[in-house]
Amino acid sequence: MTTQYTRQKSGITSGSEWQSFSGRGSRGVNTGLLLLYGIGLGAALMYILDPDQGRRRRALLRDKLVGATNQASDVIGKTTRDLRNRAQGVIHEAGSALNFGENNAQEQGNASESEAAINTRSRAAGR
Numbered sequence: 284m285t286t287q288y289t290r291q292k293s294g295i296t297s298g299s300e301w302q303s304f305s306g307r308g309s310r311g312v313n314t315g316l317l318l319l320y321g322i323g324l325g326a327a328l329m330y331i332l333d334p335d336q337g338r339r340r341r342a343l344l345r346d347k348l349v350g351a352t353n354q355a356s357d358v359i360g361k362t363t364r365d366l367r368n369r370a371q372g373v374i375h376e377a378g379s380a381l382n383f384g385e386n387n388a389q390e391q392g393n394a395s396e397s398e399a400a401i402n403t404r405s406r407a408a409g410r
Contacts (some may be wrong), residue, residue: 331340 331344333340403404
């Protein structure tokens with residue numbers, strides 16, 4: 284233990300060497316996790332770039348990506364139309380609520396005109 288302390292104190296080794304034993308690099312990055320990421324990336328590249336089956340795998344991957352892109356585009360289009368229609372409905376409802384007093388007076392005027400026309404026809408028919 285004293286030799287490690289003196290080596291570290293004399294500046295022969297840096298502190299990062301001691302940190303690497305704990306699984307952390309000099310910036311606090313987990314070196315084991317980086318190793319697993321590297322292994323996974325290498326395996327994926329080997330799988331895709333395989334000279335025998337790689338072309339078929341790349342075509343399948345491309346087809347799946349195109350399909351997912353088309354599906355996402357369809358969903359976005361439907362959602363856009365739905366939101367636009369809902370907004371138009373809200374605007375229409377708000378306009379109807381603001382014009383309620385005017386429309387109600389007009390409807391009552393129209394109703395009395397209709398009743399007057401019916402009464403006039405009834406009298407003319409002799410009923």
